[in-house]
Amino acid sequence: MNLSEEYKLQKTERLALLKQRAQAVLSQACQKSGEALGSAQTIEMHTIKLLEDLRIYQVELELQNEELRAAQLDAEMARKRYQYLFSQMPIAAMVVDGQGVLDDANELAEGLLGPSKHFVNADTRLWARLGGKDRARVYAALRDVAPGETKVLTQVLVKGSTTPEPVFDAHLIGLSIDYKLDRRVLMLWVDRTAELARQQDQQFYSLLLDSSDSFIYAADKHGKMLMANQAFLNFLGRSREEVQGQLRQTFLPMRDAILHQETDQKVLNIQNTITLEEQVHLAAPHGRVDFLTRKFPLHDLNGKVYGVGGISTDITTLKNQQRQMLLSEAVFLNSAEAIIITDAQTHILRVNPAFTRLSGFSEQAVLGQKTKILKSGRQDAAFYIGMWKTLSTTGTWSGELNNRRADGNYYTLWSTINAVRDVDGTVLNFIAVQSDITQLHNSQQALTYQAFYDTLTGLPNRALFNDRMAQLMAASHRHRKTFALMFVDMDRFKEVNDTLGHQVGDQLLREISRRLQEGLRTEDTVARIGGDEFVVLLPDTDGRGAQAVAANLLERLREPVQLAQDLSYRPMASVGLAQYPADGDTPDLLLRSADLAMYDAKTDGRNRFAVYTTEMRRVNDKTFVIQTELAQAIEQQQLRLFFQPKCRLSDGVLMGAEALVRWQHPSKGLVLPGEFISVAEKIGLLVALDRWVMQEALRQLGEWMAAGWWQVGWRLSVNQNVVDLQHPNMLENLQNLLNQHQVSACALELEITEDAFLHHAPEQLDRLIQLQSLGISVAIDDFGTGYSSLAYLRKLPVSVIKIDQSFVSGMLTNETDAVLVHTIVDMTHNLGHTLVAEGIEDESQRQHLACLGVELGQGFLFDRALSAEIFAARWLASPAQS
Structure with a gap:
């Protein structure tokens, strides 16, 4: 239904209402007229009123008809306007x-x-x-x-x-x-x-812009950003809202923003495209970033310029590469090392000035030539085959090359060659960097000689000997052969050095080296591995052959040699023999076996050779265990002091004692000094051991004296190492110990072995005199075993002579021993010394010695060595000894 029809409907309804109203009036009038029939006047009046109302209604109806016609026109006009508008939308x-x-x-x-x-x-x-x-x-x-x-x-x-x-x-x-x-x-x-479609196009172009690695942006004439792609936003580390609509200085350093705005103004002025390099300076770690920028004017639909667009590409890496290339070129030209660049066929493409200085060849002389023109011919084809094999496998090679200069002279260089490959692995170039090491090479050869040869004798040293022995051992093992090793040590060589000087000693060593070499085969090796120690390798030699060689060498070595001042000297040596593989299947083990045999030869009297036996190793191992455990024993207080009484031979009365050290081993029990004293002397522990014995002896003696058990005139004997006499503080330290333990010097007696005086020094004699002046008695122990003489015995400031037990034990059965004992007694008494006999085991020995006039004695006849507690209880606290 349209609007005009709606309006007509409304008008019709109004007219119908009016008719209804008029009919109601007429009906009312008729009713009223009927009621008023009785009165004509009333009827007339009502009639007049009714007619008047009808006229009014007629007029109203006509007016309403006019309104209805007007409304119909308006409705028609509205309908037409609506229809027009509706159709023309x-x-x-x-x-x-x-x-x-x-x-x-x-x-x-x-x-x-x-x-x-x-x-x-x-x-x-x-x-x-x-x-x-x-x-x-x-x-x-x-x-x-x-x-x-x-x-x-x-x-x-x-x-x-x-x-x-x-x-x-x-x-x-x-x-x-x-x-x-x-x-x-x-x-x-x-x-x-x-x-x-436009949105899709816009999204497409936005996606293209945001997918670009280059920075794409646009700004208006005042530098306010109109657009920035995602790469630019990522670089700035900002969102789109923080960039678009903002001036550059809000997100760029002020200096960069001003420079970029200046280039914008240049584009606006010339209204044309420009290409330039720009920088942005960011905080660390980025620093300066370089860009290649293309800027262009932006035109609206009318061709008017309203801003500037830009596309910037990050060329920082390229700029760095350019700088690196410039640097590389500078390094290439100014390097002190020669650089050669060739193609894949080794044709020379470039050389630097250092190459010319090193080789003497100019760049023009070598360009296009193969590198083989530099060869000296000193390295064979196998060397170059190996070099190129390494190059092709690993792409690099380093090593020494012997080349020839332009003037024909040879030189040695260290060359590093690297292959340059493309992405497919194809070799494009070779680059060689070379340093002149001619002087270094010569020095290394000299150092190599020094590292493997003895500078004094020219013989192989320990390092080269070990290498040769390892090779010989491997070959002998492979071919199941045997060989011999000799360890040669000069006898009393130190005396030559000390007496005649080291120069004469060196002369002797060179002569020994010459004699050893002349007495060996070409395939044998003699080496000097120490001051006066030599070793000899005898390939494919059995034990009998090795002994024959050793005997021959000893004969050669014994021949006289003229030393300084026309002195004729007969060198001697001790030789140890060991056999591979019986005496050792490793270089170290075999060398130790030969060393043990040599030591056994020295122990047996020197100037001989000894063949290694397993017993030698057993003894050596035992000695090693002792020396290892002995150091711990001193630290852990495992040592004990025992006391053996010294008695007057005439009546057996106690006159003192000898302090003897024992080792209370945790597992072996009580160990006697014969098993460890020599080891202590060998490894340098004897001084510490003597110091402990002296400290403990004086401490115990002090306790006995304080208790009143030690009588005046008794002496406690303590063994003393002659080396201690050379110590400058020996007297001071001893006096301090005596004072500390409140022991009288007259109660102490120092026993020094006879052989220690054979090479006495003047300071040792002075020290003995000083000891006597303090009241300390000095005794010579083991007298008769050290080849004593009256000449030196007369000069020694000693008070007591102790006859060695070896003479005492045989004097009643052996006439020689009896004569010696009688002689010692007479000589000692004539010198005014006191005698002490060691090792008295039976009464007959005591009586015989007493008859000879020997004053004191000690031995099992009186008592064995006792602990401090037992000794005190048995000998000191007994009333019979008081």
């Missing part, structure tokens, strides 16, 4: 009922829906143009939209003949023309096809 519009049936449609809507003649049922025109999903959306909206309400359905796809099919936003407006009529909906179809 720039968008498709249609009026549908709640089921989507079309009431009205403008021209654009008709074009959208298509001619109605193509549809059998006009009710399906709208639904035929919609897909299933969009039908449901539109149907639900038609059902739910209320009068006066508006709903919008976006991106509704309308089927048609065009490609692509158009997309619309459907605006649904609920209409309310009359409450009696069915609900109607005005549908306005806004075509979004072009807009969506």
